[in-house]
Structure formats: C-alpha cells, structure tokens
Amino acid sequence: MDKQIKDKRTAIMDAALKLFTERGFHGTTTAQISKDAGVATGTLFNYFPTKEELINSLYFEVKGRLSSCIKKGIDPEASFETKMRKLWSNTIQCGVSNPEEFHFIGQFGSSPYITKITREEAMKEYEFIRALVEEGFSNGRNKDYSMELAMMIFYHSSGAVVNLIINSGRLDDMNEIIEEGFQLLWRGLSPE
Amino acid sequence: MDKQIKDKRTAIMDAALKLFTERGFHGTTTAQISKDAGVATGTLFNYFPTKEELINSLYFEVKGRLSSCIKKGIDPEASFETKMRKLWSNTIQCGVSNPEEFHFIGQFGSSPYITKITREEAMKEYEFIRALVEEGFSNGRNKDYSMELAMMIFYHSSGAVVNLIINSGRLDDMNEIIEEGFQLLWRGLSPE
C-alpha cells in the first residue's frame, strides 16, 4: 500500500520531469501530466496541492539527487587537485547520465515558478562543495571574491561541458573531454 | 510619423522586456504589456501578430544589441591575449550595464517559446566571436574539441561573473573583479 502510494507519486514526478523538460512549465498541463502518469486528474492534487508545489517539489528533489551524485566518491584525504578533478568529472558524468534532470535544473533554476525558499533550500546541498573549494583556495588566493569567482567559473563551466557532450553526441570521447576541460580550467586558457 | 511608429513599437518592446524578466513569459499577459507601454490591447497585435512573435522578436533584437555591445572596440591588430581580455571585459560590462537584457537572454535562451529559427538566426551574430577565439587557439591546442571547450568555458564563465557582480552589488570593484576573473581563466584555477 505504501508501495502503491510511492508508485503514484513517483509516476507523477517522472511524467512531470519529462514533460516540463520537453515543453516547459506553461506548455505542460496538469491533465497531461496525470494522463502520462496513468492517474486521474484529481489524483495529482492528492499528492501536490497546486501545480506550483509540484514544480517546486520536483525541483527540490531533482536538485538533491544531482548534488548527491556529484559528491559521490570524493576522498577527503586526497590532494586538492585530485579532489577538484573528481568533483569536475563527477559533475559532468552525473549530467551526462541524467540529461533530463540536468536540463531541468539548468533550464528552470531561474524560473519565476521556483520560489526563493525552494532555491535557498536546494542551495544548502551545495555547502559541501563550497567547503571543499574553500579549503584549497583560501591558502592560494587573497582577494575576498576570488573563491566566489573560482567556484562560479568551475560550476558554470561544467554545465557548458555537459551540454557540449550531449549535444555533439560525443559519448565515446567523454573521459578525454572531461580531462581536457579540467586542464583548460586548472592550467588556464592561455595557449602557452 | 515614422518616429511615432517607432515609439509605440519601442514602448511595447521595453515594457515586454521588463515584465518578462520580472515575471516570465507565462506570468506576463499581453494586456499588462499593453498597459505598461501605454497603448491599447489591440495595438500590440498591430505590431506583433501573436504573443509568441513578440517574444521571438524581442529575443532576437536583444541578442543582437548585446552581441554588438560585446564586439565594440576590439582591435584586430592587438595580441591574442589583449583581444581576449577585451572580449571578456566587454561581455561583463555589457551585462552589468544592461542587466535586464542580460538576464532576459540568459533566462529564456532555452525556453520553448523561442523557436529554433530565432535561436539559429541569433547565433549568427556570434560568428565574429568564434572566429576571434579560433584564431588564437588553433595554433596552441590540438584536440578538435579544445576550442569548443574553451569557448564555452569562456562564455559561461562571463555570465557567472556578471551575476556575481550584480547580485553582490560590487559595482565599485568591478574592474578588479573583471581582471581577477580573467586571470583565473587565463592562468588557470590552480592555486599555485
């Protein structure tokens, strides 16, 4: 029975993720989500009181899943460079393996449908990453915004690389691209 | 007469840009746009046959304005590093000076409202930048995706920096942040 409930909720979430990514929030009706999930229109509202709550719950859960994926297997004892390389490759691999979730977060992170509260709540998951980066940079750099800058560059660049891999379909070269990207960032874009 | 026409069209575009950025496409009604622009509801449809065409026209024009802004004052005879530094600082300064336009493009670039045709048409403006980057990197790197990677990292990082400056309100430190960001990218994130 508990299984049953989870199933319906999950079915709704899955259908919503797929449809939102394909057609956007506005382009997706709750009726369509219900239909794709195989439940009645009323059922959706048993689990989520409004469409907006469905969107926010979905955002929160997907963001959580993605951040768990990213953290996996990072050895706290390893060198800073090793940890950063792992973080970089994790981020990209998680994105490539879950393109729907990845696009969903990228596309709707700044949507007005997502409330400030959800966004902030979701951000907490990233404290771990912030701490990781901070550790390394705090010695090496002095400007108070350097670390912030470094983090943003690191994070946004990883998103760019995921898109590059998915859109160009270069799944075979993936590991090479990941490493090359890391080198570009770590050693610098300067050609020489 | 021509002035008058331009004025109404411009007023609609301006109101639309502001409202879309604030509330999203769906959250903004054509009635609201008309009202803010100071024209009748029917007038909007004299200039744009549908809401979607208004959105796409707006996207196209804003993207054009932004890309013009980014290209300004780059000396083709300068060294590669100089040109890249200028490109970087232009991008960020254009973003900071036109935050509404900048956010609009960033937010809705992947919206289902924007048609493929608009996106592709708008992308043509970026050929110049691609050529600029290509020039420098083609000698220094060998992998065929390196340049693509470099471009994406460069471009997405600039967006991240604009957001950093706007959100933290550090307009005073802007030039310093721009240069520091460039150093991080150009010399590499590696702390040492």
Next chain:
Amino acid sequence: MDKQIKDKRTAIMDAALKLFTERGFHGTTTAQISKDAGVATGTLFNYFPTKEELINSLYFEVKGRLSSCIKKGIDPEASFETKMRKLWSNTIQCGVSNPEEFHFIGQFGSSPYITKITREEAMKEYEFIRALVEEGFSNGRNKDYSMELAMMIFYHSSGAVVNLIINSGRLDDMNEIIEEGFQLLWRGLSPE
C-alpha cells in the same frame, strides 16, 4: 450517470438550437448557450471541442431527426400517389410540429459554418426519399433530369408550405392546406 451526461449534452443542444434559430450562429455566444443550458462555460467544451463542432453536431442530429420523422408510416405496398401524398403530408407536419428544427435546417443548410462533410453525411438520410420518388417517375417520364426536377420541386414546395402555415398561423386548416398543396403539385398549377 449516463443519464446525467445525456442531460447536460441535451441541455446544451436544446439551448443552442433555440438561440441559433433566434439570433444566428454569429449572434449567439458560447457563453449565452452555456448560461441558457444551465452549465458552466467550460462544460460546453467538454462535450464539443469548438463552437463549430457544436454547430455541425447540432445540424447533423437535427437533420437526422427530421428525416426520420418524414419517413414514418409510409407503406411500401401502397400506390405511388398514396406514398407521395404521405411523404408530402409527413414533411409538412414534421416541419409544423418542429418549427425550430425546421427553420434551423432551412436557414443554415447553406451556411459556411456547416462543413461539406456534415452536409454530405446528412444527405445520406435522404436516399430513401430519392428511391421512393425514383420508383414512380422512372416509368412516367423520359428526360434524365425530370426526376431530379420533380424531387426538387416537391421538396422545396413543402418547405414553402410549412412556412406559410407557421407564419400565417393557420394550424386549423392545416390538413386542408396540405391536401390542397398536394393537389396543386400533383394535378398542376394550371387553373383548369
């Protein structure tokens, strides 16, 4: 449950028939139909996806009801004249008993709102009548268009007589008028 559904659909159809006949298709709004039918505006669209489909469904059903009415009680074994007299009187009586339906068909049969498909589909009901007329005339006349002519004269004249009865309010004389009309047609208009 099934009863309920039929009721709402029927209520909408009834209200639509009345309003369309009174004010035409354009002069009748879907909101007005819904209101008169005692349902919400959205409900109408649960049964008919568009106003045009409502119009066409209504036309089709009314035409069907009318043709059923006309066919009733014609004895295939009777003489040709008897059958024609019955057909004539049926047509007029059906029209007089259902003036709204009769006017609706007469008024909107050539409206651009009615699609070709609906018109053709509705015409199939009249095959019976064509066969009946054909039977008698094929012996007596030789020109290949005579039967066509006879049918049209017969059919259009009946419409004229219905209007005459309704507009002049001579319901008492109806049977006499019907017979007199039949005589005029059958024996000829020639005064002597």
Next chain:
Amino acid sequence: MDKQIKDKRTAIMDAALKLFTERGFHGTTTAQISKDAGVATGTLFNYFPTKEELINSLYFEVKGRLSSCIKKGIDPEASFETKMRKLWSNTIQCGVSNPEEFHFIGQFGSSPYITKITREEAMKEYEFIRALVEEGFSNGRNKDYSMELAMMIFYHSSGAVVNLIINSGRLDDMNEIIEEGFQLLWRGLSPE
C-alpha cells in the same frame, strides 16, 4: 468626381457581394472588403455607417436588381399561361446569369443581419408578381389560400431549378430544363 464616388461605392458593394457569398457575413471582415475593393478601411465607413447597413443596402439593391430582371419583357396582353411561362423562365434565367446575386439572396434572405424593414421594403418589388399571379388564379381556384400556395410553390420551385442548373452545369440544356420544369408545375407532377 461623382463618377469617382460611384466607383468606390460600387467597388465596395462588388467586393462585399463576392466575399459574403463565399464566406458569409461573419466570415467576412470589413477590412477584407476594403482591401478587395481597393480602398482604405476608413473609406468603407464613409459610404456605410456600419457593417450592418452595408449588408442591408447590398441586400436591398441586389434584390431590386433581381426583381427588375425578372419582370423584363412580360406582355400584359398575353394569355395567363404565356405570362406565367415567361415569369418562370425569366426567374430562372436571371438566377443562372447572376449566380452570385442569386445565391446571396437565397442564402441570406432569412439571416438575422437583414432587418425586418429591409426585408419588407424589398418585398414591395414583388407586388407586380403577386398581381400577375392573382389575376389568373382568382378565377380558377376558390380557397383563399390557394393563390398564396401557388405563388410559394412557383417561387421556391424556380429557385430549386436554378440551383439544379448551376450545380449540375447543364447550361446547354437550360431552355429544355426550364420548359420541362414549367410543364411539371403547370400540368402537375402526376406521372400520367
């Protein structure tokens, strides 16, 4: 100058007749009429204060033209049968020669757009015909509705024949069909 005015008015009327017949009153916008007539949208309203007045004026004028056409060449001295035959053939020939006008009147004669006043005004043109028919029938028949019946049968049948000729494209057989139709009516439908 007066010529000019007449031209614009006529151009609007012609365009309106064509468009209304093709697409109905509702399906035709005043903008479309103006465009087809080669005048500005505002110009139409210099000649006709509202769309409804345009429709009614058009109806009145077309009905007038048609009734003039029908009366032409009837010799008051001829026998009743000869006059009726001429009336019949005139009606059909006028309809076939001016199919647009003929359809317009047939289609919209009972439209709610046409005011009662227009309809009544237009009917006056038919007094001549009524008198003609009355003359002959008043001797031969006794029921007070007989003449009314005869007129309606006569009139509606002629409309049916015009449609038959136009739709089947039998312009070559026209005279034969006209005479055959008259015989059917005059001598009666009875096969023998």
Next chain:
DNA sequence: AATGAATGAGTGTTCATTCAT
C-alpha cells in the same frame, strides 16, 4: 485514496469603428 466531470476566472486574439492627418 482515487476518480474525472464540472467549474469559471483568466487569456490571447479579433475586428468594427474612430479620428488625426
């Protein structure tokens, strides 16, 4: 808890009509 027909406020869009030029 599950259903899905019913609801009605809200939206994009149309178009007859006006009026400044």
Next chain:
DNA sequence: GATGAATGAACACTCATTCAT
C-alpha cells in the same frame, strides 16, 4: 473625401482546481 494606425469591447477557448461518487 480618403487614409490606415489606434482603439477596446467582446469572444472562443483553456486549464488549475474542486468535489460528489
């Protein structure tokens, strides 16, 4: 008179949400 951009009331239709079963 002629023009056509501007107007805004009116409409068909949508869809998140409710609730009786």
